[in-house]
Amino acid sequence: MWSPAVFLSLLPLATAQLSGTVGPTTTTASKAAKKICNILSYGGVASATTDNSAAITAAWAACASGGEVYIPAGNYGLSTWITLDGGTGVSINLEGIIYRTGTAGGNMIYIENTSDFEFYSANSAGAIQGYGYQFLEDGEYGPRILRLYKVVDFSIHDIALVDSPQFHLTLDTCSNGEVYNTIIRGASMGGLDGIDVWGTNIWIHDVEVTNKDECVTVKSPASDILVESIYCNWSGGCAMGSLAADTAISNIEYNHIYTQNSNQMYMIKSNGGSGYVENCQFNNFMGHSNAYTIDLDSAWSDETTAAGNGVEYTNLTFSHWHGTTLNGLQRPVIRLICPPLEPCKELEIDAFYVWTETGTSELYLCENAYGSGPCLHTGTAYTTTTTTATVTTVTGYAYTTMPGEITTTIGITASIPIPTVPTSFFPGLKPTSALCKNGGC
Numbered sequence: 001m002w003s004p005a006v007f008l009s010l011l012p013l014a015t016a017q018l019s020g021t022v023g024p025t026t027t028t029a030s031k032a033a034k035k036i037c038n039i040l041s042y043g044g045v046a047s048a049t050t051d052n053s054a055a056i057t058a059a060w061a062a063c064a065s066g067g068e069v070y071i072p073a074g075n076y077g078l079s080t081w082i083t084l085d086g087g088t089g090v091s092i093n094l095e096g097i098i099y100r101t102g103t104a105g106g107n108m109i110y111i112e113n114t115s116d117f118e119f120y121s122a123n124s125a126g127a128i129q130g131y132g133y134q135f136l137e138d139g140e141y142g143p144r145i146l147r148l149y150k151v152v153d154f155s156i157h158d159i160a161l162v163d164s165p166q167f168h169l170t171l172d173t174c175s176n177g178e179v180y181n182t183i184i185r186g187a188s189m190g191g192l193d194g195i196d197v198w199g200t201n202i203w204i205h206d207v208e209v210t211n212k213d214e215c216v217t218v219k220s221p222a223s224d225i226l227v228e229s230i231y232c233n234w235s236g237g238c239a240m241g242s243l244a245a246d247t248a249i250s251n252i253e254y255n256h257i258y259t260q261n262s263n264q265m266y267m268i269k270s271n272g273g274s275g276y277v278e279n280c281q282f283n284n285f286m287g288h289s290n291a292y293t294i295d296l297d298s299a300w301s302d303e304t305t306a307a308g309n310g311v312e313y314t315n316l317t318f319s320h321w322h323g324t325t326l327n328g329l330q331r332p333v334i335r336l337i338c339p340p341l342e343p344c345k346e347l348e349i350d351a352f353y354v355w356t357e358t359g360t361s362e363l364y365l366c367e368n369a370y371g372s373g374p375c376l377h378t379g380t381a382y383t384t385t386t387t388t389a390t391v392t393t394v395t396g397y398a399y400t401t402m403p404g405e406i407t408t409t410i411g412i413t414a415s416i417p418i419p420t421v422p423t424s425f426f427p428g429l430k431p432t433s434a435l436c437k438n439g440g441c
Contacts (some may be wrong), residue, residue: 017224017225017226017251017252017253017281018201018203018224018225018226019200019201019223019224019251020176020201021176022153022155022176022177022178022201022202022203023118023153023154023155023176023177023178024091024116024117024118024153024154024155025115025116025153026089026116028068028091028118028120028441031066031067031068031089031090031091031118032067032068032091032093034066034067034068034089035062035063035066035067035068036063036067036068036070037059037060037062037063037067037068037069037070038059038070038072039052039055039056039058039059039069039070039071039072039076040055040072041059042054042055042056042058042059042062043055043058044056044059044071044076045076046072046074046075046076046096047075047076047077048075048076048077048097048099048101049077049101050076050077051077051078051079051080051101051102052076052077052078052098053078053079053080053081053082054080056069056071056078056082056084057082057084060082060084060087060090060092063087063090064084064086064087064088064090065087065088065089065090066088066089066090067089067090067091068090068091068092068093069090069091069092069093070093070095071092071093071094071095071096071098071126072095072096073095073096073123073125074096074097075096075097075099076096076097076098076099077098077099077101078098078099078100078101078102078108079100079101079102080102080104081102081104081106081107081108081109081110081143082108082109082110083110083111083112084109084110084111084112084114085111085112085113085114086112086113086114087111087114087115087117088114088115088116088117089115089116090114090116090117090118091117091118091119091120092118092119092120093120093121093122093126094119094120094121094126094127094128094159095121095122095123095125095126096126097125097126097127097128097129097418098127098128098129099129099131100128100129100130100131100142100143100145100165102143103142104143105141105142105143106143106144107143107144107145107146107147107170108128108130108143108144108145108146109128109145109146109147110147110149111146111147111148111149111151112148112149112150112151113149113150113151114148114150114151114152114154115151115152115153115154116152116153116154117151117153117154117155118154118155118156118157119146119154119155119156119157119159120155120156120157120158120159120436120441121157121158121159121436122158122436122437122441123436123437124158124181124420124421124435124436124437124438125420125437126158126159126160127159127160127161127162127418128145128146128159128160128161128162129162129163129415129418130142130143130145130161130162130163130164130165130168131163131165131415132163132164132165132166132186132187132192132412132416133163133187133411133412133413133414133415133416134165135165136165136187136189136412137412137413141165141166141191142165142166143164143165143166144164144165144166144167144168144170145161145164145167145168145169146161146168146169146170147167147169147170147172148170148171148172148174148177149172149173149174150172150173150174151171151174151177152174152175152176152177153175153176153177154174154176154177154178155177155178155179155180156169156177156178156179156180156182157178157179157180157181157182157433157436158181158182158421158435158436158437158440158441159182159183159421160182160183160184160185160418160419160420160421161182161183161184161185162184162185162186162416162417162418162419163185163186163187163415163416164186164192166191166192166193167191167192167193167196168184168186168192168193168194168195168211169182169184169194169195169196170193170195170196170197171195171196171197171198171199171202172198172199173198173199174197174199174202175199175200175201175202176200176201176202177199177201177202177203178202178203178204178205179195179202179203179204179205179207180203180204180205180206180207180431180432180433181206181207181421181431181433181435181436181440182206182207182208182421183207183208183209183419183420183421183422184207184208184209184210184211185210185211185410185416185418185419186209186210186211186212186410186416187211187212187410187411187412187416188211188212188234188409188410188411188412189211189212189213189412190212190213190236191213192211192212192213193211193213193214193217193236194207194209194211194213194214194215194216194217194235195207195209195214195215195216195217196214196217196219197216197217197218197219197222197225198218198219198220198221198222199221199222199225200222200223200224200225201223201224201225202224202225202226203225203226203228204216204225204226204227204228204230205226205227205228205229205230205425205431205432206229206425206431206432206433207229207230207231207425208230208231208233208422208425209230209231209232209233209235210233210234210235210406210410211235211236212234212235212236212263212409213235213236214236214237214238214239215230215232215235215236215237215238215239215259215262216230216232216238217238217239217240217241218239218240218249218252219240219241219243220241220243220244220246220247220248220249220275221247221248221249222248222249222250222252223248223249223250223251223252224250224251224252225251225252225253226253226255227252227253227254227255227257228253228254228255228256228257229255229256229425229426229429229431229432230254230256230257230258230425230426231258231402231422231424231425231426232257232258232259232260232262232287233260233402233404233405233406234260234261234262234405234406234407234409234410235259235262235263236262236263236264237259237262237263237264237265237266237267237290237292238254238257238259238265238266238267239264239266239267239268239269240252240266240267240268240269240277240280241267241268241269241270241300241303242269242270242271242300242302242303243268243269243270243273243275243277243311244270244271244272244273244303244306245273245274245275245306245307245308246273246274246275247270247273247274247275247276247277247311248275248276249275249276249277249278249280250276250277250278250279250280251279251280252279252280252281253280253281253282253283254266254281254282254283254285255281255283255284256283256284256286256426256429257282257284257285257286257287257426258285258286258287258402258425258426258427259285259286259287259290259323260287260288260289260290260401260402260405260406261288261289261290261405261406261407262287262290262291263290263291263292264290264291264292264293264294264295265285265287265290265292265293265294265321265323265354266282266285266293266294266295266318267292267295267296267297268295268296268297268313269297269300269302269303270297270298270300270303270306270310270311270339271298271299271300271301271303271304271305271306272305272306272307272308272309272310272339273306273307273308273310273311274306274307274308274309274310274311275308275311275312276311276312276313276314277311277312277313277314277316278312278313278314278315278316279314279315280315280316280317281316281317281319282294282316282317282318282319283317283318283319283320284319284320285318285320285321285322285323286321286322286323286399286400286426286427287323287324287399288323288324288357288399288401289324289325289326289357290323290324290325290326291325291326291331292325292331292332292333292335293321293323293325293333293334293335293354294318294321294333294334294335294336294349295335296313296335296336296337296338296344296369297335297337298310298311298313298337298338298339299337299339309339309341309342310338310339310340310341310342311339311342312342312345313338313342313344313345313347314344314345314346315345315346315347316344316346316347316348317347317348317349318347318348318349318350318352318373319348319349319350319351320350320351321351321352321353321354322353322354322399323353323354323355323399324354324355324356324357324397324399325354325355325356325357325362326356326357326358327356327357327358327359328354328355328356328358328359328361328362328363328391328393329356329358329359329361329362329363329390330358332362332363332364332365333354333356333362333363333364333391334349334352334364334365334366334374334375335364335365336365336366336367336369336375336376337365337367337368338366338367338368338369339368340367340368340384343368343369343370343382343383343384343385344368344369344370344371345370345371345382346370346371347369347370347371347372347373347376348371348372348373348376349371349372349373349374349376350372350373352373352374353394355393355394355397356393359393360392360393360395361390361391361392361393362390362391362393363388363389363390363391364387364388364389364390364391365386365387365388366386366387366388367384367385367386367387368384368385368386369387370382374389374391375387375388375389400427401427402424402426402427403422403424404422421435423435423438
């Protein structure tokens with residue numbers, strides 16, 4: 001019988017992939033001490049049906065050079081999307097709930113060209129309700145909830161992003177950032193990504209995501225990104241991609257990722273293309289009842305074939321994986337489909353203990369994949385090759401679970417209730433920081 005306590009005691013320490021410090025360069029308190037711009041003083045109305053975009057924009061303009069934009073407890077409508085630009089030494093303290101009432105596409109809140117920035121909730125109850133079901137039930141997508149573009153030295157924490165009509169949180173060409181103590185709750189449908197990130201020196205940790213697409217996904221170009229203590233709670237699972245021409249990804253680490261009832265525990269996806277993915281670690285994954293486990297697909301059929309011989313995958317490590325897959329013969333538990341013209345090199349799989357819930361055996365499949373570990377081809381010839389292995393599953397295997405596991409599909413025909421930010425994201429591990437309401441700010 002597997003013991004989670006013994007398992008956790010054997011976990012190796014993570015080697016952080018960050019290249020420097022992350023987060024705002026001045027404190028939360030110092031921003032508020034300089035100036036507080038309460039949106040109610042700029043025309044805001046605590047009403048879920050009143051458009052507060054002008055008030056938020058005006059408060060930002062007043063505090064953009066230093067201070068705190070304050071959105072007090074209460075309900076606030078947003079029917080016109082807002083772009084907040086050029087801030088420095090500024091924070092947004094969302095203690096209330098913003099409700100989408102507009103119907104345009106784009107991004108509900110778009111923050112760009114800003115430095116030393118913090119988006120947080122001092123009472124850990126701030127949320128943005130996207131009411132995505134109003135689009136999704138008609139087969140349509142709507143706006144994204146929150147997008148940061150070229151934001152440097154920032155943090156996002158103690159926030160709930162709920163029922164986005166499309167992606168929930170996008171970090172686009174950002175650097176030196178931190179996202180933590182955050183919950184994302186979306187419907188069980190593709191196209192509702194949790195967190196998409198590309199940029200450099202970003203730490204994402206202590207986050208829970210529910211949806212049926214990307215949990216926390218790294219896109220190109222990206223380097224020095226650390227993703228850890230992530231709870232993919234009935235999700236699509238974490239991923240990298242999709243990747244196309246001129247891919248440039250290096251020094252990425254995922255560590256302590258818990259995934260249940262998801263499409264995969266981790267997927268790397270491309271179709272043709274060029275460039276590289278190198279020096280990445282995927283350590284200490286745990287979960288159960290997932291469709292795929294490790295899935296590197298360089299011929300991903302959902303992506304249009306890009307020009308090039310394929311992305312070069314080099315020096316990728318998968319270590320300490322535990323849990324179950326739904327059907328290990330139907331979907332190989334290890335599935336590495338590398339480009340025939342650019343075989344994967346220096347891959348390593350060790351301490352891999354994932355077993356099928358259906359049947360008594362499971363399949364490993366490696367195509368053009370070189371390195372050490374199950375089904376990987378040894379040597380340096382780097383020719384096209386296919387290796388398979390059928391493994392007898394372990395009987396009586398037990399896995400641990402997490403509090404609050406989603407047990408059924410979240411539909412697209414009704415509003416999703418706003419959840420509270422949890423205080424646990426991986427079995428046996430405490431969050432790095434306490435919630436603001438518990439003294440963490």
